[in-house]
Amino acid sequence: MQIFLPEKIGLCFGVKRALKLTLDEIKRNRKVYILGDLIHNPQVAENLRRRGIKSIGNLSQIKEGTLIIRSHGEDPSVIREARKRKLRVLDATCPYVLKVQKIVRSLSQESYRVIIVGTDTHPEVRGVIANVKKGRVYVVKNSQETEKLPFLKKAGIVAQTTENIENFSRIVKRLIEKTSECRVFNTICRIIRERQEEIRKLAREVEAVIVVGGYNSSNTHQLVKLCQSLEVKTCFVEKEEDLSMKEWKGIKRVGITGGTSTPEEVIEKIKNKLLNQGGKGT
Numbered sequence: 443m444q445i446f447l448p449e450k451i452g453l454c455f456g457v458k459r460a461l462k463l464t465l466d467e468i469k470r471n472r473k474v475y476i477l478g479d480l481i482h483n484p485q486v487a488e489n490l491r492r493r494g495i496k497s498i499g500n501l502s503q504i505k506e507g508t509l510i511i512r513s514h515g516e517d518p519s520v521i522r523e524a525r526k527r528k529l530r531v532l533d534a535t536c537p538y539v540l541k542v543q544k545i546v547r548s549l550s551q552e553s554y555r556v557i558i559v560g561t562d563t564h565p566e567v568r569g570v571i572a573n574v575k576k577g578r579v580y581v582v583k584n585s586q587e588t589e590k591l592p593f594l595k596k597a598g599i600v601a602q603t604t605e606n607i608e609n610f611s612r613i614v615k616r617l618i619e620k621t622s623e624c625r626v627f628n629t630i631c632r633i634i635r636e637r638q639e640e641i642r643k644l645a646r647e648v649e650a651v652i653v654v655g656g657y658n659s660s661n662t663h664q665l666v667k668l669c670q671s672l673e674v675k676t677c678f679v680e681k682e683e684d685l686s687m688k689e690w691k692g693i694k695r696v697g698i699t700g701g702t703s704t705p706e707e708v709i710e711k712i713k714n715k716l717l718n719q720g721g722k723g724t
């Protein structure tokens with residue numbers, strides 16, 4: 443079996459930055475908190491917990507210390523509230539996410555209805571929604587969901603940073619027919635676009651792809667969906683123990699990739715497992 447890895451794997455710069463900020467802070471301050479998990483990866487979340495960094499559900503659970511704002515961003519009112527409570531706030535919101543927030547704020551001020559292509563329950567999307575005037579925002583996941591929207595005079599469309607470009611294009615095409623004036627901002631993160639492009643190339647060279655990442659990671663799910671749409675055998679695993687070797691009998695060329703919240707070491711472990719079964723790296 444030959445094993446292929448794309449050029450770009452491992453954590454993206456937004457996640458690395460959030461991680462560094464958090465680890466530096468725990469050296470200085472013993473009370474460091476995050477609303478939810480810093481990143482959607484169980485190994486990293488566990489490592490942070492072991493170092494004493496605590497995940498909380500809401501601000502009422504803490505009285506002092508440092509609050510880290512994740513790379514996904516946060517509702518600005520939560521940040522204001524944390525400062526009001528005299529917490530030290532370290533904002534690790536990724537610059538790509540900040541850009542989406544800025545765009546929707548300005549669209550909202552100019553009386554555009556904002557349409558976000560993404561998942562309404564995702565923390566990044568919830569943070570973006572919080573930047574728009576109440577009742578003037580819609581979230582759609584696929585082109586079927588555009589049917590529920592009314593005809594709009596002025597609409598501005600943005601994407602969740604991890605969105606799949608084909609899905610975004612399909613939705614934009616449909617929405618142009620449902621609006622008089624429509625402004626489109628392709629806010630899919632550059633790193634995500636590059637990873638999607640690399641998967642397209644990889645899928646042409648292999649019979650199967652192993653996608654590695656947290657089962658709760660949005661961008662890893664997007665990579666899985668993309669592989670499936672390219673009709674290549676796709677296997678989604680979180681860690682090496684999840685990989686059953688029986689499935690790989692007879693497969694000669696396999697690719698391994700991971701989400702932007704998947705550390706390189708986790709991918710290396712999967713690769714080593716295949717190498718130990720007689721696979722050859724390329």
Ligand code: SF4
Nearest residue numbers: 454456536538603631
């Ligand atoms: S995937 Fe892109 S938007 Fe998300 S944290 Fe990484 S660099 Fe930022």
